[in-house]
Amino acid sequence: MKAILVSIGDELLIGQTINTNASWLGQQLSRLGISISKVLTISDDKDEILKTFKSTLSEAELVIVTGGLGPTKDDITKHTLCTFFDTELEINPQVLAHVKSFFEKRNRPMLEVNIQQAALPKKCTVLFNEQGTAPGMWFNENGKVLISLPGVPYEMKGIFNKEIVPRLSELFPLKELYYKTILTQGIGESYLADHMSEWENEIRAEGLGLAYLPSPGMVKLRISSSNGKIDDSKIENYFQRLTARFPQHVYGREEETLSEVVGRILHAKNSTVGTIESCTGGGLANSFVQIAGSSNYFKGGLLTYSNELKNKLALVPNALIANFGAVSQEVVESMALNGRKVLEVDYAVSVSGIAGPDGGTEEKPVGTVWIAVADQNGVISKCFHLGDQRERNLQMSVLSALNFLRCRLLEINLEKK
């Protein structure tokens, strides 16, 4: 059972939009045991679309197409589907009623272009779109399935979960997961690979595959099985061994984010947290707030971007800033210790660093970031040496701070290196 994903849209080709739909669908289909052999992005061009429908349906049993179903004139997928499947559009009364109520609810006028969203190819099964006005379409011909979905991510996801998963499960019996992932933070890909090299042979001897997936500050280890089955206890064994070897780096598995992991630990300890941020300017707090239910443990924070506010809000003595600089162990520890009292939280995390591109010196180059965690026992701190790119430094500072807090919460010994 192979699937191909096709994304239609010039905006994808010219890079104005990042193709997150393909990665989301890739995740969902993998979980259902359906392997994706290819992802194709093509232009809003009728001939190109027709050619692609034909070639992909000859290579795969399932083709999922996203994009080109919006209300505006640049969207041509629906007409092209009619040509390809030799059918024509007709107004679907149920969809029309939904479109009408959609605009009524939002107190917005319904326009002629919106009525046309209820016009659908006669030959398809309509996949109802609760979140929007353009429904999905399911075509089944000669034992092959082609599904067309709107490109707006949350509409596409809604239709996929509600209308497509049950139909696919019926057509193709669900299989077990064929990959498992172990997540690490703060360790280099080749350093990790060197320590894993003996295991690699062991893993491969068991018929499993191993891949390293690096992203800024993180390396994911993906263990996969080519025959569609994987023994959970074997993965668990590798997970435990890796955790024992690198307790300060291995933080979770599968799709967990570091802030979810940290949030879960805080919740279990019934502890609260707050942030005192300089260079990350809310990025650390924001990583907590992204998680639903975070108000149980995340209380708030102080964004002390300027030196004046470091003193005024986080009560850092001006002399400390003058003597050691805003990016120093002394200042970051003071931010955490005083901030903890101001915010009245159990754990206070502070960050102060030089994100770049300016502000670096020979002694403290761009990428120098101090992080501290204060709790009832006092304060610990560490200096990180990141790179020379602002965006990356901000992102890695947040991850490093979350992992530093995680280690403190779990009482993992943090040797400096």
Place this chain on the structure above:
Amino acid sequence: MKAILVSIGDELLIGQTINTNASWLGQQLSRLGISISKVLTISDDKDEILKTFKSTLSEAELVIVTGGLGPTKDDITKHTLCTFFDTELEINPQVLAHVKSFFEKRNRPMLEVNIQQAALPKKCTVLFNEQGTAPGMWFNENGKVLISLPGVPYEMKGIFNKEIVPRLSELFPLKELYYKTILTQGIGESYLADHMSEWENEIRAEGLGLAYLPSPGMVKLRISSSNGKIDDSKIENYFQRLTARFPQHVYGREEETLSEVVGRILHAKNSTVGTIESCTGGGLANSFVQIAGSSNYFKGGLLTYSNELKNKLALVPNALIANFGAVSQEVVESMALNGRKVLEVDYAVSVSGIAGPDGGTEEKPVGTVWIAVADQNGVISKCFHLGDQRERNLQMSVLSALNFLRCRLLEINLEKK
């Protein structure tokens, strides 16, 4: 001159990694006047890679391949390139010296796998990688160019800018931009399209194309030319007319972000800004901090996620919270007015809303967000009704707040609707 992008990696197919490389390369190539006819993502499979090299080189003059050059054992692109171009690997002494110094600088041990990164196909032109250890490779055969680049985004970008752009410019003379973009916030795609419908015909009559690119809270209008030339004054005319019609929604053009636009206005006015955030928990502040040089106008903020901190940090009277609720005009205006004094800034922006999934009531459903801006003249506020999805609500709250501030800074009249 057509180009095809090929991304190699199972992690892309199964959606563990989002393919941002393809969109970035799409942007860069479009700017150089090179049009991308297709983006392909394929598996780490030798046969599949060989087949794809062959088919893409028959369809396009330029093929850019990313991924599969890392130091670990799962990476096979380099060997496959040797097979395809009938050549073999040899150690490149210059690259080896660079790899050695790379590890020395970072005080990390160099491993055997890293030495192998200096082994490169004899037939290629080596594209030096300043940011990492895996260089790019440029193959030129039968008038077609195939370029292979590492998948790590900032390494790929570094090589592209430094090594590829000059070579491409030499091979294919640079052309003018073939698209222009007008950016809007807070207006629906179909509403905008309805108001644009007469212009659409005008635009098309001039031989230009028009596309609407919606993303949460935003619609980009892309005006494009199929013959590679575009008259700037015509676009400027549409931009001016659209701005006059929707001054509160049209905020910029091309690649500008709302926070860049707002930052530029603040900088020009020599004014400072601070944030007082509840539901967005640092997301608004973080959108300022992403911009290099933001410390000139962004001073800091108060993250008053809990009601206690709304009172303690932003000095919101407890009675106000008890009587009107934390998500109310009264509270959000108090946050902005008092926060402005605490932070000692010219403009204070406050946000308080119900992001979901819990916390909604009949009167104030999930998605209700109050935003206020205080300045020397007092305070203005507005209630936004967003959707029922947390992540989307947080994202749209930040954009709405930035645009609300932008309108205030430019003294654009904000009729409530």
